[in-house]
Amino acid sequence: MEKTRKHSRHSFRSNTLPAVVMTGPMTLLLILLVAVPLIYVGVMSFCSIDQYYNVVFQFTTKNYARLVSLDYMKIYGQSLLIAFVTTVICILIGYPFSWLIARTKSKYKKILYMLVIVPFWTNSLIRVYGWRTFLGTNGWLNTALQFLHLTDGPLNFLYNRGTTILGMVYCLLPFMILPLYTSIEKLDQSLLEASADLGAKKAATFVEVVLPLTAGGIFSGSIMIFIPCLGYFFISDILGGGNSDVIGNLIERQFQSGNNWPLGAALSIVLIVITLILVKLYQRMGGSMENLGV
């Protein structure tokens, strides 16, 4: 009696079937399309190519040896610099901006917030191209400057690190504003009042109370900006004109024109390692992974 009951119960009250039905597709997807491909990239980074640029499964460390060449090192440095400057600028613009729209008493607050998201509804490529149109030699800015007789001939704004950083800031600024907006909005007004009441000046309140409580937003925003900067090859293509390549450009070239996939794979490993280090750093500083999903 006891035995038969155990058995029959198992068939319809067990959790195995619903658990498999619910998590199965997701598991399959994550294993087949995330884990396996990344492992394969790791494997490929140790592979060779034949004279027709086909991948051959023959072990070599040649790809990694090429990674440390001076030319590549320069680009890693440049890429990290671009990412760093972009992140700093995003914090400097994003923090006061988020503060102002998160704490405004205007009835248009929600619209002000939505306006930060609206640019996303236009394709990012074409928006970056919009900047090129604006800044180009025949662009709006030059036309305006000449019209106002501020300059004689067209100035060359484009195709340098500065314009690449401009494009990066432009595309990624909302990723700083959105998490900061959330963490500033959560900030309890009475804490600021308490701090003032206890004799702290505005600057002291900011350093002692506001900054620690909104640091999470700054950290997660920074991660969401720094890492993509390393890979956004199309921005340095359109606005940097080949003068300010990032690691993404190196990878893209090996998978398209260069056609040396193992070398591209090794370069990707560089990017993965940098990402892992940054994420570890982020977690060490008390950042939660949950906050990275926007």
Add this chain to the structure above:
Amino acid sequence: MKRKKRERNRKRLSALFCALVYLFLFLPISVIVVNSMNATTSKPYLSWKGFTLDWYVKLFDNSSLLQSFGNTMVIAIVSTLLATVIGTLGAVGMYRYKFKGKALLDGLLYIPVVIPEIVLGISLLTIFALVDIPRGMLTLILAHVTFCVPYVIFNVRARLAGYDSSIEEASLDLGANRIRTFFEITLPVLAPGIAGGALLAFTLSIDDVIISYFVNGQTKTFPLKVMESIKSGVAPDVNALSTLILLGTIVLVVLTQSDLLKIKKKVKR
């Protein structure tokens, strides 16, 4: 008196600062909108040759452009649907059940979110090449589902955080079986999170350049079409289509948002 004046100055400065940031965000969009009405016909379509709305008509003759837009929509709709179903089931399943390897699965979930898109793009490209799946619609959809699923899961999960699972028990107690309970109780209560996740997935999918760039084969999406045209200068009809997409999205959001507001009002009354 002095305090009041200082306060007013600070307010003006703040408003100016915000206005500049919005200007920065919307400047290139205004370039797109203006250039969609440029009468110029010579590449690279930069000099202003007068106002026209012709491009809004002509774009409907540009079959390859329309085709790419159609592809983008099909891919976005299909991958949003798939990602929403897979993600919702996954989030609820992970919330409800304990199983081996759950922590590992959880870790995998963050990879598509934090890793640079280009790495995800080339890793998918290499694996598609390895198992010899012809690149095109199928690979694009698979790739889009991959990077959308985590966002759906995070959104649903955020909703689950405030979820009282005893309402499911109450439903069972009142005579609804498990499947009925899922559709009557679980799904509607999680709906806002699911909708938020789906919207995000849709947005990410229609805007994706980098991942699509590596797995597309000969199938062009709208962003890829833009990328292709950048070399020779983006034609005003592309600008026109972008403007239409932007307008369409705004209308859609305004409609759905005001609708939401109405429902909320009803609830409050």
Add this chain to the structure above:
Amino acid sequence: MSSIVQLEGVNKYFGKNHVVKDLNLSVEEGEFLTLLGSSGCGKTTTLRMIAGFEEPTSGSILVEGQAVEEKEPFERNVNTVFQSYALFPHKTIYDNIAYGLKMKKVPRPEIAQRVKEIMALVQLTGFEERYPSQLSGGQKQRVAIARALINRPRVLLLDEPLGALDLKLRKQMQLELKRLQRKLNITFIYVTHDQEEALTMSDRIAVMHDGILDQLGTPEEIYEQPQTKFVATFIGETNIFEGNIKELAMGRVAVRIENGVIRGCGYGFSRNEYITVSVRPEKMRFSPVPVKGFQLEAQVKDYVYVGSVVKCIAVLQNGMEIKMDRLAGEELPEPGSIIHPWWEEKDAVLLHNPENQVLEMIDSMPLV
């Protein structure tokens, strides 16, 4: 009366944790039975096993004579009122209450009629179109009860339903629930950790402690004749003395405790047995001079006025505090005075003390 719910040798483990231990319980039809105990005693798990949310590790559960432990919650003719109410946040009050009938595919006009009736019964008429978030705690509570009762269950299970309400509302709902139960003549199985609530509402109380059913009886039996030390201390206030039986004759017992000798009456004890003696504060008396048979001395420490009663707190020589109730207005000795507590022998409850035999040497300790 016949039994409507029976638990036979029910055990429940959560992993290695033995939460319900060999529980045998028979619930009579139409009664109001309370499972009483502190948190973690297994009372909620027991309720959830009857509802079908948990399955017993072993043993069987019978509802109306039929074994139900293999049945899903939706196949059982019992309904639950949840501690958190568990109202569906996305459905109106009407739809919440109608849910069970809708699942049973009752025709719409009948649903409308029955919802109307039950809403009138719980005094919620007019709230049909509201959502749960727009109701107060007490109103949510009524919805939860109406939603369960509309299905006309044979047994209603209530899991600390009044826990989230404030004191005044709780008192009011206690009476209302009792009224409903009498009126509808449905069996209620009620879980609470509040002994006062249990004493007020129940026909019978099952006191649970550490997964074990300590005592099952009417509120009076539980209060007047606790069968374990836990029951004695958990229900109401009491003074506990422990010591060895010095003399016993015809049910009259003298017990040597650390600070003297006390008396009580009871059968089935043996000489030298180490026992527990429980005396309610309202049964305690005291006199300025020693009372025959008792050797107990205490110093008055403080008085606490609680309405019509004055609680006298006194300290025994070993530092143990005892509590004695006096009527307000009575003349009372000054704090610091020495008094001699005593009580009628029949007012002391004597309990076997199976777990604790260590203090047997007390007998050899010198009397102070």
